[in-house]
Amino acid sequence: MLMNIDEKFLPFEQRLREAGLNELLIDNFKYNYIRLLNNDLGFLPEKDITPVTSLPSLVDLTNEDQKIGDEHLNQVVVIKLNGGLGTNMGLERAKSLLPVKGNLSFLNIITEQVLHHHLPLLFMNSFNTHDDTQKSLKEYKKLNQSLPIDFIQHKVLKINAKDLSPAIYPKQRELEWCPPGHGDLYIAAHACGILDMMLDQKYTFAFVSNADNLGAVIDGRILGYMVRNHLDFLMEVVDRTARDRKGGHLAMQDGRFTLREIAQCPETDKQFFEDIKRHRYFNTNNLWLNLKSLKRLLHKVDYSLPLPLIVNRKHIDPVDHESPEIYQLETAMGAAIAVFDNASALNVPRSRFAPVKNTNELLLVSSDYYELLDTYQLVPANPAADSFVTIELDHHYYKFIKDFNERFPFGVPSLKDCRRLVVQGNVYWGKNIRCEGDVVISNSTDIPQIIPSDTTISGKLSW
Template identity: 35%
Template sequence: MADEKLAKLREAVAGLSQISDNEKSGFISLVARYLSGEEEHVEWAKIHTPTDEVVVPYDTLEAPPEDLEETKKLLNKLAVLKLNGGLGTTMGCTGPKSVIEVRNGFTFLDLIVIQIESLNKKYGSNSQYPRVVADEFLPWPSKGKTCKDGWYPPGHGDIFPSLMNSGKLDLLLSQGKEYVFIANSDNLGAIVDMKILNHLIHKQNEYCMEVTPKTLADVKGGTLISYEDKVQLLEIAQVPDAHVNEFKSIEKFKIFNTNNLWVNLKAIKRLVEADALKMEIIPNPKEVDGVKVLQLETAAGAAIRFFDHAIGINVPRSRFLPVKATSDLQLVQSDLYTLVDGFVTRNPARTNPSNPSIELGPEFKKVGCFLGRFKSIPSIVELDTLKVSGDVWFGSSITLKGKVTITAQPGVKLEIPDGAVIENKSSSDTTMRPLRAASEGGETAIKNPAAESSCAAARRRETAARRQQHAAAQAPLEGGGGAEEGSEWR
């Protein structure tokens, strides 16, 4: 049955003119492995915690040379490759997340270019596979779906054959490059690190995966293990059902994959030419335009077990700063970070080593809605947790401290005035009361939302100035006037 499916699929794929012979061959090989039912689970008894020789603590790495010429020689051996990712559909985007504005008018891509330009000043093709119609097991484009929805990128595990097939790998080698640093474009902490590069070049490690301490928010993330005398990435999909809770334990599995990868270019060439990179297949079923389709993907991190002298490096959490949701975007746009030469740097005024935990309601899920609900991003240097739900709008120059919960009841619009300081408060629109202004000694209040009817969509798109004027009219201070800067919620 599997052979018959594969034969029909191979015949249909052969007629697709939109992809190269290399892509056709890669796709058929991936499907053949999937249909063969390759074992994805691991034998739990064979799993061992990696030693410090396998997962090297970052603090033990030797300092890179201070001589500028020596540093330049190291950098000349490195290429940087950023994974642009798919569409940012989780955040309501119609294009890649890397074109979202992050700070000071710069997008992720802008910051990446500035980072590389800054490094240079101080001392540059993806496959597409056809989606498979699930019930017929035929490529969707052969059924008439020739637009972009008929295709998918086969995961970042495809980066290795793509480098080879595009000619970029040989070009980089001819330029004297030895390593490529691969990272997600939306991870603002993934910058070139000279300590890591220096270590890899001197130790001749063919592959390095940066890992970082796991928190409760990362329990599903892949981790590094020692398995049959090799370092290997263990993903939750490979874990037997009886051990899933054990896998999620941050006591036993203390690190997870940041997807910051450093790989030797000659090793990539050797393994791709030998067709030796047989990473675990990730089946990804989807429904597109009412049609159930299947896409098969692989991950670059899973390739670690095929390289010689592969290691992990346990890096500080600051090297993992992804933007997967608008709550992450709020963090990097806030005063928690500063921007220098394209590098996002932690504000030293933040004494807590962990980032605040931020949970935003569905009203903030899409980037456009998120940006429209803030006149400016609040100060969160002293924030521990923030939970926002309902139709909440933020004024400018707001400060959030400690543990803050803000809830607007259904059908009610809640506006937080300019200059408000909210500290250790759990509030809803029915519990907020007039509060003393910290700077003037008078009293201020949020407008009385209980008396306000539900706002129409058009009303929600009012300009910031009009919203401010409306708030002032609805909630005057004692003695007249609008909400003053420096008002404080206790």
């Protein structure tokens, strides 16, 4: 049986070696490939977990936490996950280069946020985003740090869904490769030497978050809470809402926290997964790590973290649904909450979670619903607002950035007094438009319609 597995994996091993990938990555990919062969698809059924009913909250942390955090702030490295291209929005460059507040990109704002605290900044780039990121950061002469500005996430081969062989796509050979999920953070940081570099330079903690979440900024209270409680790993979570029902939630398994993603949920348990009153806490992917603890853990497990496998079935060309179906083997960074001995979670306000995964979220973050402080922190303009605006743009006309920008030639509308915005059909926007309350805009004709400049919209507008 072992020989059969080795023979089946040999074509993968040969191509990974030809691409110059290290032994650690090859061993980890083989481990996950064997799990796929054994039909170990990482499912986490409802019967094996229990809901998390309560958690400590950021709003309850004290001045003492802030004081402790301030004392340890010079031991923190900020790491941003920057591997995404935003292909679902039609982008072909790093999504972080997209302008999001006026002419400022995610990358501009992130850099200014971190410079405000005088901390080192690291990006975990993918093979797709490294060059663009390096080029864009050259203008920041103030990023004068002894650590490199980035390290590269590994790449692995996509797997043919029919026979579990390496996927072949002669039309675009680069589409035969994919990142192994952001769970690769831990192995990639070790394999390239950046983990040892951080420790050698007396950095003890890392604050890790997605580059497209501008709400993820340093907060001394959270660091102080982590230090005071001698935590190895801390996950920031928010209360789940209806729009989070398909996102990863926190649970308990065998006395430990665990993270369950929707790809790990059996179809028969989907109603439990999407029950936001049962599973109350949503993973923001804002994580705090003790780097010394990470080093010890990696050594203990022989540098192969036993993170749950996530098997994603997709088309090899994500924009061509006629292209062959493949598997991508991934792990989630937040799943490490289950493998650290002293791991916990903290309930934080929604203001620390402002992701941009699509043009609906881009419109909200770009609008005056959010403002940038002098520290470049992104905050709701109305702190008393009890929920985010719900945005539903017609994906036929707004899904891709090119179409989105074409329909907002004078900038996005004011949304600070809006609760819900639905746009159906082909609609263009004039200058200085305000949306208030619940707004539904519908164009049922075949002719593009234009909302005149200086219009205030509330209720329904239709053609």
